[in-house]
Every structure is written in structure tokens, then in C-alpha cells.
Amino acid sequence: MDRRQFLKLGVTGGALLTMSAWMSKGTFWGTGTHLARRGNYQYQFLTEADHEVVSALIPAILAGTAAARDKELAEEVVRGVDIAASHFRPAIQKEIRQLFTVLTLPATRVLACGVWSGWSQADPARVEGFLASWRNSRMALLRSGYDALQQLTVASWYGNPKSWSGLGYEGPPPLANA
């Protein structure tokens, strides 16, 4: 995000979030008819649109890991994000829903994320640029938005035993008499 966009965001950020809070009301978890589904897995929190966002974030947030290269592993990461989000208390689910509304509505996606195309066509460098701009933003709200996206994604991947061989971690020790 360049400086001009950044300033613009500073002025409109609050209004954007208010707007997205209002717009997210109708899609709040529990009422959604368009939750994602992959194979036998019925998503509990993420909609199809959210699924597209998280899938687009994975190559940036998890760059260098197997999940960034392998579609099936990436799907497991998205699923882990869904499981985590659906275990939060309702008030937190609402906040995560607002965040995803900002990311999925075209207007706010362009303005707040600087991503012009849809997420599935987004250039990975552009996605990384958006994450970096939120990470280092002067607005505490955007910094915390980065934290939410980064933490949900890395927690999902590194909680998966398939990530452990890349860490020099062999997993929990066997219990002798278990």
C-alpha cells in the first residue's frame, strides 16, 4: 500500500469498519446459507468467500512451508482456521466475521487491502504487500487485524503434525505405559 492509500485509509478506516459491522449482520455465523464445503467437510464458520481469502493468504503467511506449495495441505490449514473460529465465544466470532467482511466485500477489499482482483486471482506479491502494510500500520486496529489473520493461519498449520518434520520436532513423547 502506498502513502496516499495509507492516508486515505487513516481517514476512512473507522467508517469502513462501522459499515462492515453493519453489513456483516446478515451473514453472522448461524444464519449463513453459503458456508463453505469441501468433500465431506462442512465448514462451520467460513463462507465460500472467506475460504477464498484464507486460501490466498496461505502462500504469503506460510511462505517457505509445505502448506504454501501443496493444495491439500493448504485445505487442511483453511479447515483448521474454521475449527478455531467456530470454537470462539460468539462475541469473538462476531469480530472475526467483521474482519472477513472487510476482506470479502469488493469495496473494502480494494480500499483496505489494496487488492483489486478477486482473492483467487490475487498476485501473491500483492497479498504479501497488504499483510505487510497491516502489520506495520499506524492504526492499531489494522495491526490487530494482521495479528488475527497471521495467528489463525500459523496456529492451524503448526498445530498440524504434518508441519512438525520441518521444525525438528518429533511430536509428543510416547508414554511408556499408556
Next chain:
Amino acid sequence: MIEDVITQGLASGWSVQDGSELDRDLEMEADVVIVGTGAGGGLSAEVLTRAGLNVVLVEEGPLKHLPDFKMEERFAYPDLYQDSASRKTKDKAINILQGRCVGGGTTVNWTSSFATPDETLNHWGRVHEVEGFSPEDMAPWFEKVKARLNIHKWPVPPNPNNEALRRGAERLGWSFDFMHRNVKGCANLGYCGMGCPINAKQSMLVTTIPAALDGGARLYTRMRAVRLTHRAGRVTELVCQALDGRGVFTTGRTMRIKARAFVLAGGAIGSPALLMRSKAPDPHDLVGKRTFLHPVTASTALFAEPIRPFSGAPQSVFSDQFLWPEGVDGPMGYKLEVPPLHPILSSTVLDHLGEDHHRLMKDFAHMQAMLSLCRDGFHPESQGGRVVLRADGSPELDYPFTDYVRDGFRRSLLSMVELQFAAGATSVWPAHRQARSYSQWKAARAAVAELPMDPQMVRLFSAHVMGGCPMGREARHSVVTSEGMHHHLENLAVIDGSVFPTSIGTNPQVSIYGMAMKNATALAARLTAAG
């Protein structure tokens, strides 16, 4: 198979009901209702049951025990912690690790056992009008707790993660010592934070709660205490709502309990919130104020040799070199310890993006981490946070930064980085969004001096929530008496970390046990005398 006291107890006919499975509303009576089963509630349950009282325990979390403890974060966090171990302050600046299960924080803590420091107890007596909590008054209670929970100095050599703290402190001439732990038959595995898989940790889950259930206490899990009904200075009833199997949504089933006495032990966010929802008298506007966190700063380092920070007793060494820098009410002091590192915990502490994150994680087995427990609440510019209710009645903690705490965060980061280099680290990353990994102490020192100590910039954590219902003599300055009895509702006690008028200055579990044993014993005496 390892013998599991919970499995055996359930088979023997304990009265335990999972609220998520309720198919009707419940109404009941008891001598005492205890809200919460952590350090305060668990300890109180045993004391009150042994006194012959009929006790009901209400727990928002699930009953998870040995067969559920898989040593994997992805299962343990949603099962055992508030908000899957990612509860945050209102502005999201501080990540709070707080238990939500039978046994509460004691089921998931790292077993570090310290009595309340004399400095803290004396400060309470002097400044906060707390009576009966002098070091001499408390010594016999801490002795009893020690015996009950097998607290002893851990005799096993520290793991490399803790050894780095010892070595660094020694080289710098800083004080250090080895920890006491509440374990029996500990196998030095390192997974205390996910529920002990061999029942070695002497948590409430395997000690006092089984004792209470053996004595006839009744336990209701996945049951949220919503409000207390009160009339003419007495609490008459507790109203609860059952939660679904995940503990997310209410099912619509309710439970109402009438009792002679009510004990709040829902922790320092939950207990003030219940009082607020209940509109309990609070004429001096004290409830939920002065809530403390021991805000934790952190620093991670890489070493040439393997550290394997996931293996071995999580915490076994500490340094109090900077805990009381200029007395109890001078600049903010901090206690130096190490955290265990597991994949999810580490990957979320490291807030780097993409390749930078991956590079650090690849060296996970060589990673060493330090933490500083910053001692809040002892100085006028450290008033802690404030519990507020969201529209749906759920609580959150608003914890503002002041220049005083910012100064403490910066000094603590400097101390940890200096120690890690002294211990032989090849690079150190002070947990701050604008910090780099530094390979020399001088460069790191210059950089940390300039870092802004702002929310989401300095990475902050908390595993200790305290205060919000402070005890003391005067109703003008405290919510409960020094014996934990509410100043305005005569049959209501608060027996958990929320009664502390400041933070503790060290890991608080033993402080809660000691206070709980003392105040639950007093409550039991009053109730049995009244017949």
C-alpha cells in the same frame, strides 16, 4: 494403564452432570454453591465438603481428564482454555492464557509454585488495609498447601531452556534459584500446559475436586453462572445457563440453585463480571477495577546447540534480580522465567510474515525463550485494567498502557536480551514488531532503547489475571472483607485471585491456594456454627 482418579470416581458414582447434555431445566438447593473450579474454587470445595457442608460446583468449562490429554495444542487449547488460548484484552494488545475446564488454570499451568512474597503481603497490610495476611499469619497456610499438593523443590537438572537462564544470570552476577513445583511422580515431559498426561501435576483436578466429589459434592460442567439474585443484603439464588458441547452457545437449558452461601471463584475476569451482571451493590465503583495481569514481555534467542524447549519441566529456574528494583512501589519490577515452547505457541508469538517466520520456525529446536512477569498494581501509575461487559454480557478486560508500564516493558526486554547473549545466544529477537534479530548485545540494546512500547508493537502475554474484587477492611476501598465476604451481600464470598489488591509479583497459584484455604476454612466455621 495409568490409574485415573477421575475415571475411577465417575465409575464409583460421583455426581457429575455435563450441562451440554441436559434435556430439562434444573432447580436445586445446597448449603454452598461454588462458581468455578480452579485454584480458589477447587481448594474451597474440599475445605467446605470436609466440614460436612453440601456443596454444588458450577463450571463453565468441560470435564477433561487423563484420557483426553494428548499433549497436542490443537486439542488442548479449545478444550481447556478461554477462547482457545487466545483471549485478548479489549484492544487486542495482550494475549491472555486462562484455563476454562474443571480445575481451571491449575489443570493447564506450568506447576511453578511460590508462596506470596513478603513484600507483597506487607504492602497489602500497609496500603490496602488487608488484615490477617502478614507473612507470619500466612506461613502456616502455605505449609498446609505445600503438604496437600506435594510442593517441593524440583530436584531434576533444568532443561536447556531453563539452564540458559541459570547460566546467563550466573555470568552476569544476577541472582537466580531453582523452582518449587506441585508434582508427584513427574516424568519431566514438558506438556503441563496441555493437561498432565500422567496425573503427576497436583492440580485441583486430581486432588481437591476428587476429594470433594468423594465427599458428596455435586459438579455441573458446561454451565455458565449468569447472575445472582439478591434481596435485602443477601444472595438468594444463582441462575445458570447450559452451554453446548463446544462451550460456545447457550442451549436454552437453565439451572437455578438456592443456597445458604455463595462462593465466587470464576477468576479475576469472570467473578467481577458476574457481580456486574447481577447488579450487586457497588457504591464505591470498585468492582472490576484494578484488574492485574502480570503483563509478560518475551524474547526469543537461537543457540548453536539444541535447546528442545518443548521437552522437560517447563519452568525450573527463575531470577528475581529485577523484581523489587527500588522497593515495592518504585519503578515496575519483573521476574525472569522461561516459557516452554510448543509449535502453536511459538508460531503465534513470532509475528513475522512469510519467509521471515518460516526461517525462525525452522530453528524451533534451537530456540530459547525468556519471559518477564511485570509486577503491576504497586504504584499509582499502575492501576491495571478494568473489566467491562459486552452487549451480550460477556466480559472483556480493558488494559491501558501508561508511561510507567511502558518503562517496565522496555527495561524487561533489555534484561532478557542481555541475559540471552550472556548465556551464549547467537541471535536474539526481543518480541517487538519493529525489532530485528540481533547478533550482538550492543546493537540490540541501542535498538530496544528506541522501540515504541505501543499496543501490538511490543508483544505482550499474560497467564495470571488478578484483582477486580479486592479484599480489605473498608468498604470504601474494597469489595470484600479480608476474609473474602462481600461488604454488602452477607452470604456471598469471593475466593479466587480477584481478591488480591495488587498483582502478586510471582506465579500466583500458591497465593490463591493459601488465601482460599484460610478464607474457606473461616467460611466453613461460620456456616457450621450457624447450623
